[in-house]
Amino acid sequence: MRKPLLLIAIFLGSINVFQAQKLDIIPKPVQIEQQGEVFRIPASVRLILDKKLQHSADYIRGEFLKSTGITPNVFIGASQEKKSIVFLVDDTMELPEEGYRLSVKKEGVLVKGKSANGLLNGFQTLLQICSAKAIEKGTIPFVTIEDYPRFEWRGMMLDVSRQFFDKETVKNYIDWLSAHKMNVFHWHLTDDNGWRIEIKSMPDLTLKGAWRGPGEVIPPAYGSGNQRYGGFYTQEDIKEVVAHALARGISIMPEIEIPGHSRAVIGAYPELGCVITHQTKSVQGEVDNVWCVGREENYQVLDGIIKEFTELFPFEYIHVAGDEVNRATWEQCPECQAVMQDEGFTDTFQLQNYFFRRVEKIVEKYNRKAAGWNEIIKGGQLSPKTQIFAWQGVDYGIESAKKGYSTIMIPGQYTYFDMAQSASERGHRWAAIIDTERVYGFEPIPENDLSLDEQKLIKGVQGALWSEYLDRPERFMEYQSYPRISALSEVAWSKKEDKDWDDFYSRLTNSHLQRLSDMGIAFRDFPPTAI
Numbered sequence: 307m308r309k310p311l312l313l314i315a316i317f318l319g320s321i322n323v324f325q326a327q328k329l330d331i332i333p334k335p336v337q338i339e340q341q342g343e344v345f346r347i348p349a350s351v352r353l354i355l356d357k358k359l360q361h362s363a364d365y366i367r368g369e370f371l372k373s374t375g376i377t378p379n380v381f382i383g384a385s386q387e388k389k390s391i392v393f394l395v396d397d398t399m400e401l402p403e404e405g406y407r408l409s410v411k412k413e414g415v416l417v418k419g420k421s422a423n424g425l426l427n428g429f430q431t432l433l434q435i436c437s438a439k440a441i442e443k444g445t446i447p448f449v450t451i452e453d454y455p456r457f458e459w460r461g462m463m464l465d466v467s468r469q470f471f472d473k474e475t476v477k478n479y480i481d482w483l484s485a486h487k488m489n490v491f492h493w494h495l496t497d498d499n500g501w502r503i504e505i506k507s508m509p510d511l512t513l514k515g516a517w518r519g520p521g522e523v524i525p526p527a528y529g530s531g532n533q534r535y536g537g538f539y540t541q542e543d544i545k546e547v548v549a550h551a552l553a554r555g556i557s558i559m560p561e562i563e564i565p566g567h568s569r570a571v572i573g574a575y576p577e578l579g580c581v582i583t584h585q586t587k588s589v590q591g592e593v594d595n596v597w598c599v600g601r602e603e604n605y606q607v608l609d610g611i612i613k614e615f616t617e618l619f620p621f622e623y624i625h626v627a628g629d630e631v632n633r634a635t636w637e638q639c640p641e642c643q644a645v646m647q648d649e650g651f652t653d654t655f656q657l658q659n660y661f662f663r664r665v666e667k668i669v670e671k672y673n674r675k676a677a678g679w680n681e682i683i684k685g686g687q688l689s690p691k692t693q694i695f696a697w698q699g700v701d702y703g704i705e706s707a708k709k710g711y712s713t714i715m716i717p718g719q720y721t722y723f724d725m726a727q728s729a730s731e732r733g734h735r736w737a738a739i740i741d742t743e744r745v746y747g748f749e750p751i752p753e754n755d756l757s758l759d760e761q762k763l764i765k766g767v768q769g770a771l772w773s774e775y776l777d778r779p780e781r782f783m784e785y786q787s788y789p790r791i792s793a794l795s796e797v798a799w800s801k802k803e804d805k806d807w808d809d810f811y812s813r814l815t816n817s818h819l820q821r822l823s824d825m826g827i828a829f830r831d832f833p834p835t836a837i
């Protein structure tokens with residue numbers, strides 16, 4: 307008697323699984339149930355947005371039209387009218403902050419979340435459902451979804467110093483992140499090869515420091531030939547991009563590269579560097595690229611720069627770098643040596659720690675927290691609020707968490723998208739050759755090496771696109787980013803136990819690559835479209 311029932315159950319179960327896969331959502335939601343029927347979107351559909359989502363109204367209207375071909379009538383406020391699509395904040399819901407529930411029924415579509423960003427995540431899922439290959443345009447299958455992220459920090463960094471990307475390109479980049487439910491854009495705004503943000507109190511940072519090549523203070527670099535090359539964002543541009551990101555649920559963490567990687571700054575304001583006779587080179591072969599940390603006036607200058615950053619960026623973190631500092635410079639600098647003697651330091655990592663303790667104080671004075679690359683945990687304690695970005699490898703993230711710091715895993719070996727994707731492709735190779743499957747296989751929590759409390763300090767995961775090798779038309783940046791960021795988004799969002807490369811690959815190739823194409827992304831195809 308029981309066997310047939312069991313068989314029917316297995317049969318129905320497999321239909322359900324089959325249907326769920328047809329929606330091809332990336333990153334994969336936590337729970338999804340389909341009912342088989344569809345909601346037909348009326349031509350005059352009403353989209354009713356909670357007032358907490360007002361800042362996203364234009365964005366939502368535009369994206370809905372692109373995905374469905376239907377222009378919605380958008381209303382702000384609360385209403386449960388039939389056949390409409392309703393987005394409602396309910397802060398009493400038992401769901402993580404950025405989670406959402408989505409239901410599509412005969413009566414209409416309801417997206418509920420605890421926060422505006424939760425609703426935006428639900429909106430991205432809705433857009434993906436509407437654009438899945440198996441779905442008839444203008445319809446939405448009946449479905450119930452409950453979904454929330456695994457990690458609260460799901461970031462991506464773009465280096466706009468080595469190559470400059472204009473503000474429209476950056477805005478597009480942010481749109482694509484948002485489509486993958488990523489929530490932090492880490493904007494690497496300064497480096498040896500160009501300072502890209504207008505600072506009113508120090509105009510030469512951009513007048514001089516944003517340009518390289520003949521006649522400029524920064525030598526030509528990374529394939530830009532002998533042409534004058536450069537560009538920067540005005541403060542108005544920055545405000546525009548920050549608002550654009552906010553409407554898409556993305557926070558922007560700006561980065562100021564200090565005290566190393568500062569050739570552009572020191573070219574523009576030589577007095578900020580150390581006065582030394584024997585130059586040594588940084589890892590990337592630069593000279594004169596380190597701030598003098600022994601000169602008192604430099605801390606006032608930094609205070610002024612950080613102040614302007616905090617006026618432009620509302621996010622809680624300011625990234626103050628600290629990677630690959632050519633500390634040998636400080637060994638020859640009398641002012642740095644004087645500080646070392648006064649403080650009783652025996653090595654330059656202690657001097658680096660002294661510098662960052664002072665920078666943290668400035669950042670915290672403006673009610674923000676500092677973030678930095680993993681080298682800054684050397685040489686002494688930091689403020690417990692400071693957040694560490696473990697780029698040199700998972701072991702560095704383990705060390706950071708063991709020391710009690712909030713840690714973001716961004717290991718070069720898995721999430722550096724400037725690395726080549728196969729042996730024959732362009733890109734850096736120092737960390738690894740990284741194809742999409744390798745990114746997908748990355749596990750950010752090294753369970754065997756950390757206690758449960760330490761594991762909680764792994765706040766999230768991030769990718770990085772350094773741009774030394776992006777010296778080709780802009781679209782090369784897209785080729786390096788996608789679909790590797792699609793894989794990263796699933797590492798960051800979906801449950802560990804739900805990860806399955808074959809299943810991801812089928813969702814990717816079945817529907818998602820087409821979505822990337824529709825967004826205008828010149829992604830790397832399978833097999834690669836060679837470069």
Ligand code: TNX
Nearest residue numbers: 629630679697724734772773
């Ligand atoms: C190391 S990652 C750097 C960057 C380079 C990158 C190239 C990090 C914090 N520093 O300056 O662009 O390698 O892969």
